[in-house]
Amino acid sequence: MKKPFLLLTILLVSEFCLQIVFAQYEPSTQLGLPEGAIARFGRGGIKEIMYSPDGTLFAVTISIGVWLYDARTGEEIKLLAGKHEHVIHSAAYSPDNKTIATGSWDGTGRLWDTRTGKNRKTLKGHTYGISSVAYSPDGKQSQPEAQTRH
Numbered sequence: 586m587k588k589p590f591l592l593l594t595i596l597l598v599s600e601f602c603l604q605i606v607f608a609q610y611e612p613s614t615q616l617g618l619p620e621g622a623i624a625r626f627g628r629g630g631i632k633e634i635m636y637s638p639d640g641t642l643f644a645v646t647i648s649i650g651v652w653l654y655d656a657r658t659g660e661e662i663k664l665l666a667g668k669h670e671h672v673i674h675s676a677a678y679s680p681d682n683k684t685i686a687t688g689s690w691d692g693t694g695r696l697w698d699t700r701t702g703k704n705r706k707t708l709k710g711h712t713y714g715i716s717s718v719a720y721s722p723d724g725k726q727s728q729p730e731a732q733t734r735h
Contacts, residue, residue: 678720
């Protein structure tokens, strides 16, 4: 009976001590980030981070969607999400900044309006998941690249 009680006491005391130690420091200090740095983007595991062609926005691709941020302030603007049936694996900005293309493991590509956040078009027909997306230099075409089985 003494051993479990002693172990529980040690765990509680160590937890209390750790809380006191870490409560004295700002989160950016805990992570070794410079003062004013933002330690987290989006709401999940990050797949990609990309700046818009004009540099005013940046997008963070996570499994459920793409978070858009103001590049100057770092503020969240909107989440492009809710249409893919599986994990989003890749995204790309159009050269004119107006559209983001996403590719998912559900085999679809989607074109999102960066201003409204709405899904403009769905590109179907891939048997396997889409691993990357890209735009032509003139922005008139988007090209998803699908996974293949070997």
